[in-house]
Amino acid sequence: MTEVIGQKTVKIRKDHMCFGCGRNFHKGTLMERSCVIDSDGIWTCYLCPTCKKISASLKYGDEFGFGELREEALKKDGGADNG
Numbered sequence: 001m002t003e004v005i006g007q008k009t010v011k012i013r014k015d016h017m018c019f020g021c022g023r024n025f026h027k028g029t030l031m032e033r034s035c036v037i038d039s040d041g042i043w044t045c046y047l048c049p050t051c052k053k054i055s056a057s058l059k060y061g062d063e064f065g066f067g068e069l070r071e072e073a074l075k076k077d078g079g080a081d082n083g
Helices: 049-056 070-076
Strands: 003-011 030-038 041-047
Touching: 030 049, 041 049, 049 070
Parallel strands: none
Antiparallel strands: 003 030, 030 041
16 A cells, blocks of 8 residues: 655656656646655656546545556646647
């Protein structure tokens, strides 16, 4: 099980890939940075605003893997493939 140990909305200083949808976002985009710990250690991931909204609607304890929110994110963004 993955545990989030820190979250913050940041203006990214370099391009990052969204963990939720796998799309690339350019520097200057506001994204949510999460620091997480699991059996593999401590790591950081980023969520785009669309995936942040989608993940907020999930039930408590629901988890998602890399890119698993892509289909729903593309629907919400009208098919836009990147940020």
